[in-house]
Amino acid sequence: MKHLIYRSESEMARISLADILLTSRVNNNKFGITGFLVAHSRGFIQLIEGEETAVNQLYQNISQDLRHANVAIITTGHSKQRYFPNWDMGYAYISSQHQLMQINAISDANNASVIKTFTQLVTSEVTPLTRHG
Numbered sequence: 001m002k003h004l005i006y007r008s009e010s011e012m013a014r015i016s017l018a019d020i021l022l023t024s025r026v027n028n029n030k031f032g033i034t035g036f037l038v039a040h041s042r043g044f045i046q047l048i049e050g051e052e053t054a055v056n057q058l059y060q061n062i063s064q065d066l067r068h069a070n071v072a073i074i075t076t077g078h079s080k081q082r083y084f085p086n087w088d089m090g091y092a093y094i095s096s097q098h099q100l101m102q103i104n105a106i107s108d109a110n111n112a113s114v115i116k117t118f119t120q121l122v123t124s125e126v127t128p129l130t131r132h133g
């Protein structure tokens with residue numbers, strides 16, 4: 001199972017989250033992708049996970065999506081199990097100072113604890129919009 005975390009500096013105001021979550025739910029279910037999308041005041045951080053080719057293809061789509069800006073991979077890796085097995089694409093908007101510090105840590109980090117910080121961040125603030133049927 002491959003996972004990939006990327007960041008994007010796209011402006012929330014110019015994006016219809018409803019559209020994105022709808023597309024994500026349909027596509028991700030079809031291609032066996034799960035994950036979590038975190039929105040904050042300066043952009044997004046998203047974890048996507050699934051079969052290697054599916055993850056690579058989705059990241060390809062995402063990085064060419066004009067709604068994104070300055071898309072960059074933070075980390076990728078492989079694991080036996082999914083981090084978000086029950087989510088086609090979970091979603092949370094985070095805004096507290098503490099959480100923004102975690103976002104900065106995730107964006108800057110170049111080490112193994114990125115995944116841990118990410119999962120801690122989203123399990124503290126979860127809006128269940130797109131739960132797996």
Ligand SMILES: Cc1cc2nc3c(=O)[nH]c(=O)nc-3n(C[C@H](O)[C@H](O)[C@H](O)COP(=O)(O)O)c2cc1C
Nearest residue numbers: 020023024027028037044058061062065067068089
């Ligand atoms: C912040 C953000 C997150 C996205 N996440 C996903 C996703 O998890 N899955 C997905 O299929 N598309 C996602 N997209 C949309 C893709 O960039 C792309 O538009 C889509 O995969 C194309 O699907 P289509 O060919 O079915 O129209 C996201 C877009 C944005 C701006």
